[in-house]
Amino acid sequence: MTELTMLCVHAHPDDESSTTGGVLRTYADQGVRTVLVTCTDGALGDAPDGTTPEAKHHDPAHVAEHRADELAAAAAILGIARVEMLGYPDSGMEGWAQNDADGSFWSTPVDEAAARLVPILLQERPQVVVTYDEIGFYGHPDHIQAHRVTRAALESSGLTASLFYPAIPSSAFRRFREVLREADVEGPGTDDDEGGGPPGTPDEKIDVVIDVSAAVDAKFDALAAHASQTESSFFLKMGRDRFRQFFGTEWFVRAIDPLGRTSVDHDLFAGWRG
Secondary structure: OOOOEEEEEEOOOOHHHHHHHHHHHHHHHOOOEEEEEEEEOOOOOOOOOOOOOOOOOOOHHHHHHHHHHHHHHHHHHHOOOEEEEEEEOOOOOOOOHHHHOOOOOOOOOHHHHHHHHHHHHHHHOOOEEEOOOOOHHHHOHHHHHHHHHHHHHHHHHOOOOEEEEEEOEHHHHHHHHHHHHHOOOOOOOOOOOOOOOOOOEOHHHOOEEEEOHHHHHHHHHHHHHOHHHHOOOHHHHOHHHHHHHHHOEEEEEEEEOOOOOOOOEOOOOOOOOO
16 A cells, blocks of 8 residues: 655644644644655744844844744754755835845745656655645745745656645635634734735635644644744734634645545545545
């Protein structure tokens, strides 16, 4: 029987925990091989002492080193079998000067970056690949580039695999805002009672709904392992109990489906299991 393998392509250390932490731990517990590719070093995140990238004494090299350690800790919590870092410099948020810095992930030609991913795909031969949609889930340049690079690498590799994008259905996003308000925590959309922030994906466009409630505590702990980025984030400020209320489910949209499935599934490997 062919080993089932899921490969996730994420932009920065901590992204794997926020959008796919539940499925990574859930599938690892089922004996699925889980592989994580992180495209950038995360050097433009906050330093461990809270120093922001805008500060003159912000040290990107130190931040990158620290975030690699945090990633290793989170990956162990999530049971990830293999972690690969493509090694690109963090491009920063949309509009930052670092977007166009020489060698940044965003400024790297897609085919050039895809060439680093192709050998990993060919080594692992995953049936399921997960990355962001064409807007990078919320518009971050490195997320958008991860989408482009993953699509290009899959095409270049010639592999037959299902590609999925993480998503939050509109109805769930509304519930999420309610949970944050109940906790008196600022987060996406909570500054606008009329529905500010990203509206989520229309419910009818959700193709896979996965119960990850058995892994939700591991997801919380993995986010906590990225303390330099998440300690003051809404993820942890909402508390473990409220976190469980919302993050016990993860949702996905089919992007490439060689199996031709049309129903709403509850397993990314639906149709691939022997």
